[in-house]
Amino acid sequence: MIDYSLYLVTGRELLPQGQDYFDSLEQSLQGGVTVVQIREKNTDTREFLDIASKSKIICDRYNVPLIVNDRVDIALAVQATGVHIGQTDMPVSVARKLLPGGSVIGVSCNNLQELEKAITDGADYVGIGAVWSTSTKNLDKPVIGVRGVGELLQKLDGTPVKAVAIGGIKAQNLLRTLHGSVSTTNRALDGVAVVSEIVTSTRPREAAASLCKILSAFRNSGAILKAMRTRSEYNVESVLNGVIRIMACVREHNPLVHQITNNVSITQSANATIALGASPIMATTAQEMEDISRINEALLVNIGTLVSTAYEGMVLAGSCANAQKKPVVFDPVGVGASRFRKGAVNTLLNTWQASVIKGNAGELAALAGSNEVQSKGVDSIGSGFRDPVAFVRNVAQKERCVVVMSGKTDYISDGTNVAILSNGHELLGRITGSGCVAGSCIASYCAGAMNLAQGEDREGKLVLGDVFLGAIGGILALTISAELAAMREDVKGPGTFFPALIDELSMLSTRNIRERARIQIL
Known part of the structure; x- marks a missing residue:
């Protein structure tokens, strides 16, 4: 049985000046390379x-299999373990006839049609990519991104075919690659193929060892967020108890919530964050992101005003938050309004892992490629999803995070469980930035969940259940406060509603949550 975990593809032309190819190869094997x-x-x-x-x-010395790219004759001459074939190379069936029994054949695949053919032809493994842009190979096909890999992996369910991701994989994006490249049925990668990260290094042993450490950490810890919980673990009482604990934690610890958000609603979002008991920092400059990620306890990325400087900050902020294992709340505002926004969202979600994605029906439909609901700017139009519960659960499974679908009724899922929340008031829809404020509330409560995680002897590891409860709590805090604000005698309409809403967020009590929450858990 071949271990595909760390699959090295050689490239002598990439070696540093003065570096011997054979010495580099041996060092990489000493560092943990499992296939060459x-x-x-x-x-x-x-x-x-x-x-x-x-x-x-050299490979035999370390009991590591050697695979030859393209050349069956060379593989036969050196008695290699097998060959790797591209889409324009020799067909698998012909290679199989020429090679001795038991030889391994791998095939490069970039799309579903190529993958299905490789399975039909009897490939032993597939190299899926390019996952990231790469300078080591001229790409004649599109970069598919980590989320695209997950979609292809689903086709391998029930087959013995192994899968290796390839293309631009480095230490800084390896964890994102591993976590994001998983099908909705939890079919994961069997390994990653690396070229320049090892070959261009003057210390290939250390480079390989560093990659192995990340691979091992991913497999041992379950990555950025732990696996989905079973439905039996949640009921209304346990959810409300969890929300109340988070609410108290936010007020006690005053967590710092970093927000890159819509310019239209910065003040409203900051005020709502403070009212809940958290502390906002509204920083957008890319140069600040690494430092801020060390001190914040949650990140909110809202693409409402998608200017280039803020976008650069969004890309880096999410990556830094992932590296620090901080929750990331993502609001793809108006994603269906333009191709530019769709492209930006795709890049962001391929670059870092969101903990929570919040959007209205139109935004989530655009994200999922569904035609059931359409977007009109930042609003949804149409009658809605025929089965909103199944829809939000499926998006959560695909994106491997908690998904919040906001609306008259809010649906929240971790990919297994679905919470249906029926609180709120129509005045929320008549003020600017209510959706952005919802994101701030969710991020504040996810920060509270982060504090609880650090205090429960879990080595500060955030699990999916934490952000599931954080998302529910953030929505309940906003919608229940909206109901209370609307009941006040001093509220005459939208203009007097928002100040009252901030007041009610600051005064929200445990009793308010328990008595007013209208919630179902499926």
Whole structure:
């Protein structure tokens, strides 16, 4: 059985000046490389044979299989473990006839059609990519992103075919690659193929060891967020108890919530955050993100005003938050309004892992590629989803995070459980930025969940249940406060409603939550 975990693809042209290829190869094996593919696209046959023969000797020394790119004749000559075939190379069926029994054949795949053909043809493994843009190979097909890998992996369910992601994978994006490249049925990658991260290093042993450490941490800890919980773990009482604990934690610890949000509603969002007991910081400059990620306890990214400087900050802020294991709340405002926004959202979600995605029906429909509900700017139009519970659960499974679908009725899912919340008041829809404020409330309560996680002897690890409760709590805090504000005698309409809403957020009590929450758990 081959261990595909850390699959090295060689590239002598990338070696640092003065670095010997064979020494680099041996060091990478010492660092933990589990498979080697030798690739020599511009080398004549005699030189390729010599390099492959010596590489095979080194690989045998560490009991690591050697796979030859494209050249079946070279693989036969050096008795390699197998070959890797591209879409324009020799067909799998022909290679299988030429190679001895038991030989391994891998195939490069970029889309569903290529993957299905590789399965039908009897490939032993597939190399899926490119996952990220890469300078080591001229790409003639689109970068598919980590979320695209997950969609392809679903086709491998029930087959013996292994899967390796390839293309631009480095230490800084490896965890995102592993966590995001999972199907909705939890079919994960069997390994990652790496080129430049090891080959260009002057210390290939350390480079390989660093990648192995990340791979091991991912498999041992379940990555940024733990796996989905079973439905039996939640009921109305347990959810409300969890929300109340988070509410108290926010007020006691005053967590710092970093918000890159809509310019139209910065003041409203900041005031709501303070009213709940948290502390806002509204920083957008990319150069600040690494420092802020060390001190904040949650990040909110809202693309309402998608200017270039803020976008650069969003890309980096999410990556830094992932590295610090901080919850990330993402609000893809108006994602269906333009191709630019769709492209930006796709890039963000492929670059970092969201803990919570919050949107209205139109925004989530655009994100999921559904035509059931349409967007009109930042609003939804249409009659709604035929089965909103199944929809929000499916999006949560696909994105591997908690999903909040806001509206007259709010639906929240962790991919298994679904909470249906029926609180709120029509005046919320008549003020600017109520959706942005909802994101701030969710982020504040996720920050509270982060504080609780750190205090419960879990090494500060955030699990999906924490942000599920944080999302429910954030929505309940806002919608119940809206009901209380609307009942006040001093509220005459939208203009007097928002100040009253801030007051009620600041005075929200445990009793308000218990008595007024209208919630179902499915």
